[in-house]
Amino acid sequence: MADQPILLDVQNLRKTFRVGRGKTLYAVDDVSFAIRRGETLGLVGESGCGKTTVGRTLVRLYTPDAGKILLDGEDIAGYTARQIRKAHLPRRMQMIFQDPYASLNPYFTVGEIIGEGLELHHIGKNREERMERVYALLDQVGLHREHANRFPHEFSGGQRQRVGIARALAMDPEFIVCDEATSALDVSVQAQVMNMLIDLKKERNLTYLVVAHDLSLVRFISDRVAVMYLGKIVEIGDVRSVYDTPRHPYTIGLLDAVPVADPDYEATHDVRLMQGDIGSPINPGPGCRFASRCPYATEQCRRETPPLASAGGDHSVACFHPVV
């Protein structure tokens, strides 16, 4: 994978939200990472750390406050709605949403939902050709052509998620953000949909950003993984390296929180990690955002923001005192 060209190069990305009088919520704060063509980057971290905001900003559903998003070397961060259309960004980048029920228009049939983008972007010569394409997509995600005339509420959760996937695939994108694409599903259906996403990736040479709470799932499907904490990437690298030798106290705490069937577990692990308050992304002060919860925090950690620095090979960590 390391020999593949970089598809997305994200530099110092920031996305804030105004929340009440004079308050600014730093959902994504000075985040940098790159994704190579054909790669799957996993994105993990506790609820509210900014994963969905990263995804939505990358595919330009949000406009970032600052930073660059280089897509094949072209900075799309500041594109206007018109430039986004002109550059065919929706054809190149798609998102599968966290909540398929909320993201599918209930008044549209599944055929209309999947075909909408085709029509909007003038893909296919006429209605018949577009419908044929919709049928082929339904088939590809394990649904039937009869399903095209039904409405979202007539489907199960797993089927609805497949509709969301078919809608994303319809544009034949190069890059897909999968935001908790399977977390609302039963474990068995989860595996089916995940395996389908893996197969589609191989068939179509896709590049993925996969957001998920399930750390074992992320390990299974990702080449690299990024760990976020309150708007910042605190650790990133090759999946094996990050999971086997995590360096940031937060990553260690996160991995330790995965349930294991071992009565001696607490005796061998530092259970002090992950205690205390998660802190707030609103008007954050200086210093490491994990400092309030970190048993190793020093004065420097409370004063300065640790930069993301190489920890050897393809593994970087933002910590003044990385664990060895």
Ligand SMILES: Nc1ncnc2c1ncn2[C@@H]1O[C@H](COP(=O)(O)OP(=O)(O)OP(=O)(O)O)[C@@H](O)[C@H]1O
């Ligand atoms: N449109 C918005 N307006 C104001 N604040 C927002 C908005 N969207 C997200 N936020 C805030 O930004 C922060 C990051 O939210 P985001 O949805 O990106 O988190 P997440 O990591 O995807 O969480 P989860 O795992 O629960 O999906 C949160 O504090 C959230 O409350």
Ligand SMILES: [Mg+2]
């Ligand atoms: Mg989210």
